[in-house]
Amino acid sequence: MNDHNTPYNVQRGDIFYIVKFGEQTGSEQASGRPAVVVSNDKNNEHCDTVEIVYLTTRPKKYIPTHATINSTGQMSTVLCEQVTTISKDRLGNYIGQCTDEEMQDIGNAIRISLGLDEPDESVDPDEEAQEEEDDSEAEDRTAEQFRAERDIYKTLYEQLLNRIVPLN
Numbered sequence: 001m002n003d004h005n006t007p008y009n010v011q012r013g014d015i016f017y018i019v020k021f022g023e024q025t026g027s028e029q030a031s032g033r034p035a036v037v038v039s040n041d042k043n044n045e046h047c048d049t050v051e052i053v054y055l056t057t058r059p060k061k062y063i064p065t066h067a068t069i070n071s072t073g074q075m076s077t078v079l080c081e082q083v084t085t086i087s088k089d090r091l092g093n094y095i096g097q098c099t100d101e102e103m104q105d106i107g108n109a110i111r112i113s114l115g116l117d118e119p120d121e122s123v124d125p126d127e128e129a130q131e132e133e134d135d136s137e138a139e140d141r142t143a144e145q146f147r148a149e150r151d152i153y154k155t156l157y158e159q160l161l162n163r164i165v166p167l168n
Helices: 041-046 100-113 125-164
Strands: 014-018 033-037 049-056 066-069 076-079 084-087 091-097
Touching: 014 049, 041 049, 066 100, 076 100
Parallel strands: none
Antiparallel strands: 014 033, 014 091, 033 049, 049 076, 049 084, 066 076
């Protein structure tokens, strides 16, 4: 580990200052700024590297691969379209921890960036149609069950009401 106040057990959602290294090219984000650890905790425990996404406080046009957090003490945009793997030795000062809601937003933005929310086109359309038909039949059975239960309760209610308030 390094001597930059990095906790021994790095966790997903931790925010660190990333020590400046190398030169960036084009639109790559430069190090020497805060970032959120997005790699899973098993990886963080067993590997010498972590995956991060950098933060910026500069105003950015909203795109679906951006998330907004306030866990650094100021509103920051998380640039989830640029997941980067770094050595743990580059983790500088610990800044804080994202909330569960912030991590959910970051995870959604990463899924969008990596195309993981897109439909799987390898699914057989006939198989998909059969699944939809099966789901529809199951919904019909459930609706029939609800109607039957409703009718039973209605009958019981009417019988009880007739005992309490006889019609004469």
